[in-house]
Amino acid sequence: MLRLAATSLCLRCQRSPSLRLRVRPCATLNQSENQETVDALYDLSVDIQKVRKLKGWVLHRSPAYAKEVAGLLKDMGASGAVVARILAVHPEAVLHTPEQVRSQKELWMSVCPSQRDLVGIIEKFPASFFTSASHRDNQRSNIAFFLGLSLNKRVVTKLMAGAPQSFSRPVQQNQEVVCTLQQTYLELGGEEANMKVWLQKLLSQNPFVLLKPPEVLRQNLMFLRGRGFSTAELLRLLSKLRGFVIELNPDSMRRSLTFAQDAIGCTEAELRDLVLKCPALLYYPESTLAERFGGLLGAGISMSQITETPTILELTPQIVSCRIRQLEARGYDVKSGGLDALNGTKKDFERSFGKLQLRGERPLFNPVAPLRGDD
Structure with a gap:
């Protein structure tokens, strides 16, 4: 009897449409x-599909102020296209x-110097501007x-844009980090008269220094x-590393130094000299160093050339190969001519490359020079 009742109940459940489970994607279970907001963003030429794909949750929130926020951005001088880009990348602004x-x-x-500058910052770092009111x-x-540290306002603006987390946290934490940096600078022999410029340069080059525990430094x-670096050398390194010294750790530096020393076959003193010339030897991992050394040696560059110009290790093998091809096309032999023409930033290379001439190449036509008549 009990089995029959259970069977009847099951049959009734199967026939009852109200008890059927309909599985739908999670996105469709949210409110509409x-x-x-959708209409306002559409009118502003914002890429709605991009917003739906990356941050669709914003479109479900209410209230929203798309028109008002867009109006305020335009009042600052932002064009319609800039507003559309900002809201597509950071729609939570609405x-x-x-x-x-x-x-x-x-x-x-x-x-910030001007509203125009502020618009440029918002376009590049919208999340830094649209932070929580809390x-x-x-x-x-x-x-x-x-x-109060007498830092340039542009540097402070760069800090706010590049490392907004450091401005959202209690000021005491930043005071502790800056105090540690200042004390370290003075302990290493830095002059107090130059400390403001040094600190300003350090923070502008690497704003994330502020987010690291002072003990790490x-x-x-x-x-x-x-490892034998003198006080003066440590100060040079601290300045050259542009704050990266606070992002490293003893284990990673030990591995990188050991690999570099084994690859070059140099003494501790020689290794320190190389590090002072090319601090990248401290923060590049072993895999990167292996790739850089291998690429240079494979291109026919000798180890003695590398140690003479160690900053060449800052270039990727792809950049090195490309530059060698360009220099060879001008008749320059990297193996015998040295790495100075190959080394440096893109601007440095272009400057050096522009001074080279093909062997036997006649000077380029100078449109300013007076023309000589026929003899």
Whole structure:
């Protein structure tokens, strides 16, 4: 009897349409999109499909202020195309109230030279500008702190754009990091009169220095001191590494130095000289160093040439090969002529390359020089 009842119940369940489970994709289980937001973004020529693909959740939020935020950006001088790009990359900007955007604009303009500059920053770093209103007090305190160090306003703006997390956290954390940097600079023999310029350059080249624990810097310097670097050499390294010294750790540096020394076959003193010329030997991992050494040697460059110009290791094998081909086309032999023409940044190379002439090549026609008549 019990089995029959159970069977009857099962049959009724199977026949009942109200009990059928209909599995749908998770996206369709969410509430419908905010049509007002979608329409506003469409009118602003924002790539809606890109927004749906990357940050579709924004389109489901309400309230949203797409028109208002776009209007404020245009008031700052942003073109329609720029506004569209900003909102496509960072659509959560439309969730900020007009009051919040005005407040953020006022904050940034306390260090930004002009509204035009601010628009350029927002286009490149929208997430740095459209931060939570809950961080506003910390941002103000941090701006006041860095300006109190007599840092250039442009540097402070660059810090805010490149490492916004450092301005969203309590000012005490940044004070601790900066204090450690200043003390280290002085302990290594740096002059107090030059400390502001040194600190400004360090922070502008690598804003993420502020996000690292101060102890890391001391540990790394202790390791390098243990490898025989003098106080003056450590100060040079600290400046040359552009803050990277605080992103390293003793284990990774030890492995990189060991690999480089084995590959070159040099003494500890010679290795220190090479590191001072090319700090990349400290922070490139073994795999990168192996690739760089292999690429150079494979291109016919000798180890003695590499040690004479160690900064050549900063170039990828692809760049080295491309430059060698260009130089050979001009009749320049890298093996006998040295690596100076091959080395350096793109601008350095173009400058050196432009001075070279093909063997037997006649000077290029100078349109300014007077023409000589026929004899």
